[in-house]
Amino acid sequence: MDNLGSNFIKDVMIKDLESGKHDKIITRFPPEPNGYLHIGHAKSIIINFGLADEFNGKTNLRFDDTNPLKEDVEYVNSIKEDVKWLGFEWDNLFFASDYFEEMYKRAVLLIKKGLAYVDDLSADEIREYRGTLTSPGKESPYRDRSIEENLDLFQRMRNGEFANGEKVLRAKIDMKSPNINLRDPVIYRISHATHHNTGDKWCIYPMYAFAHPLEDAIEDVTHSICTVEFEDQRPLYNWVVEQCEMASKPQQIEFGRLNVTNTVMSKRKLKQLVDEGFVDGWDDPRMPTISGMRRKGFTPESIRNFVRETGVSKGSGAVDSQMLEHFVREDLKLKAPRTMGILNPLKVVITNYPEGQIELLDAEINPEVPEMGMRKIPFSREIYIEKDDFMENPPAKYFRLFPGNEVRLKHAYFIKCEEVIKDINGEVVELRCTYDPLTKSGTGFTGRKVKGTIHWVEANNSVAAEFRLYEPLILDSTEEENAEEEKTFLDKVNPDSLVVLQGFVEPNMRESMPHDKFQFFRHGYFNVDPKHTTVDKLVFNRIVSLKSSFKI
Numbered sequence: 001m002d003n004l005g006s007n008f009i010k011d012v013m014i015k016d017l018e019s020g021k022h023d024k025i026i027t028r029f030p031p032e033p034n035g036y037l038h039i040g041h042a043k044s045i046i047i048n049f050g051l052a053d054e055f056n057g058k059t060n061l062r063f064d065d066t067n068p069l070k071e072d073v074e075y076v077n078s079i080k081e082d083v084k085w086l087g088f089e090w091d092n093l094f095f096a097s098d099y100f101e102e103m104y105k106r107a108v109l110l111i112k113k114g115l116a117y118v119d120d121l122s123a124d125e126i127r128e129y130r131g132t133l134t135s136p137g138k139e140s141p142y143r144d145r146s147i148e149e150n151l152d153l154f155q156r157m158r159n160g161e162f163a164n165g166e167k168v169l170r171a172k173i174d175m176k177s178p179n180i181n182l183r184d185p186v187i188y189r190i191s192h193a194t195h196h197n198t199g200d201k202w203c204i205y206p207m208y209a210f211a212h213p214l215e216d217a218i219e220d221v222t223h224s225i226c227t228v229e230f231e232d233q234r235p236l237y238n239w240v241v242e243q244c245e246m247a248s249k250p251q252q253i254e255f256g257r258l259n260v261t262n263t264v265m266s267k268r269k270l271k272q273l274v275d276e277g278f279v280d281g282w283d284d285p286r287m288p289t290i291s292g293m294r295r296k297g298f299t300p301e302s303i304r305n306f307v308r309e310t311g312v313s314k315g316s317g318a319v320d321s322q323m324l325e326h327f328v329r330e331d332l333k334l335k336a337p338r339t340m341g342i343l344n345p346l347k348v349v350i351t352n353y354p355e356g357q358i359e360l361l362d363a364e365i366n367p368e369v370p371e372m373g374m375r376k377i378p379f380s381r382e383i384y385i386e387k388d389d390f391m392e393n394p395p396a397k398y399f400r401l402f403p404g405n406e407v408r409l410k411h412a413y414f415i416k417c418e419e420v421i422k423d424i425n426g427e428v429v430e431l432r433c434t435y436d437p438l439t440k441s442g443t444g445f446t447g448r449k450v451k452g453t454i455h456w457v458e459a460n461n462s463v464a465a466e467f468r469l470y471e472p473l474i475l476d477s478t479e480e481e482n483a484e485e486e487k488t489f490l491d492k493v494n495p496d497s498l499v500v501l502q503g504f505v506e507p508n509m510r511e512s513m514p515h516d517k518f519q520f521f522r523h524g525y526f527n528v529d530p531k532h533t534t535v536d537k538l539v540f541n542r543i544v545s546l547k548s549s550f551k552i
């Protein structure tokens with residue numbers, strides 16, 4: 001698998017192996033199954049699996065499923081599929097919820113050590129008592145309950161004797177700590193909810209800050225890689241591992257999260273786009289989800305190469321979305337067959353071409369890869385060209401078709417526009433052209449030159465196709481993780497992010513299968529859509545156009 005290059009996390013691993021602190025690297029990718037994975041998760045996957053791989057270590061896929069209200073097996077299944085599709089195999093598959101009993105025991109241990117207490121303050125009061133960055137917190141009046149009382153109350157919390165929010169279990173650390181995370185964080189809450197894995201067995205659930213270090217330690221994870229927002233939680237992470245007397249002592253290491261311009265990247269926001277109907281599901285090709293990108297036509301290689309290029313560092317500026325496009329173009333250049341498709345058809349009748357004759361022309365499948373061989377394209381008296389390739393009154397330097405002008409039809413002949421047919425509204429509906437048999441492509445004709453080359457498909461044998469062209473879903477290119485923007489990102493949804501066109505493709509594409517990828521001459525790379533394609537109609541998603549000014 002692709003190498004990640006040198007980086008500060010790898011340096012820590014090398015040092016730990018050399019010093020004998022560890023003899024094997026164990027990492028984990030720990031998604032919460034409350035949504036589909038996005039391109040940011042791909043970065044975490046590639047770092048966790050990629051680094052462990054480089055040292056012949058192991059990586060667990062662990063579902064961090066400690067919040068029953070938001071989690072679902074649909075998400076569990078999609079996450080497994082996406083990780084595999086990206087090209088990674090986990091060594092073990094774990095669910096944090098399988099450790100609930102063990103976590104409960106560790107919480108009891110904390111109570112017995114006088115390091116945790118049951119608090120009756122409400123969520124609002126707890127927030128108020130917590131203090132701020134500049135003022136210390138205040139101790140809860142319930143902080144000094146006896147160990148016996150705490151053990152009894154915690155057991156009764158588990159037994160279901162209290163309502164949601166009535167009580168919590170808090171770690172007893174330091175209400176005056178300059179690090180707010182250490183001001184007696186809540187470690188268990190009551191939630192009478194059915195869990196996707198444990199059903200109704202539990203009505204108390206551990207909080208992330210308590211559960212996560214325990215999960216890592218239980219699995220003997222050596223390096224617990226997470227994003228920089230968790231830097232301030234590291235002292236709490238270490239406190240939990242230490243005070244719960246875990247045998248393994250994983251090390252938390254933070255890196256900068258991936259952000260991409262013109263997109264939002266938090267499951268909460270992506271879920272909102274789905275729930276409020278801005279997109280057609282989590283796998284809508286406009287979504288930055290792995291399943292959306294797969295449906296649009298991105299390849300695992302292109303995503304891995306992109307992530308590798310963004311590197312591993314502490315910083316987290318937004319990466320230009322064009323960089324992502326660059327990598328898929330690079331990947332498909334030598335893989336995708338070339339073909340022609342008309343997205344917006346205009347009929348052309350070639351008046352001097354024999355009626356009823358069909359000629360099969362030869363064309364390379366991919367001129368950059370001769371081994372891919374040749375294809376046959378039918379040509380006849382009636383063809384379609386793009387509406388855009390004709391102008392009745394063209395500006396200077398317009399080299400495509402206009403009355404009296406001659407252009408080259410790719411792989412075929414020169415044609416000249418002789419007559420324009422319009423409907424009663426004055427709309428151009430057909431062109432009458434003539435062709436010159438001497439100009440056949442591949443014959444080495446040098447008699448005269450034309451400046452424009454356009455594409456076409458034969459009209460009577462072509463295959464109907466729908467083309468879906470995408471623009472960025474979010475109009476603003478600025479970084480999303482910005483507090484003021486929280487409420488307003490829906491205002492920035494691009495109303496024109498999808499354009500659907502009905503046209504035609506070459507007949508040799510009739511048997512195309514979902515996820516087949518093509519480069520359409522002059523239009524870019526397209527993927528056969530797995531959801532909308534039927535036996536009667538091929539539906540193509542444009543992955544990316546052919547050119548961009550973007551340079552890496």
Ligand code: ATP
Pocket residue numbers: 029030031032033039040041043044225226227256257258259265266267268
């Ligand atoms: P979101 O904010 O999108 O809901 P999350 O961090 O809550 O993401 P988790 O399911 O908890 O989602 O994430 C699993 C792993 O993926 C975590 O280790 C997290 O740090 C990492 N991750 C999530 N988003 C990004 C990102 N944009 N860049 C890099 N890593 C990410």
Ligand code: MG
Pocket residue numbers: 032
């Ligand atoms: Mg999360």
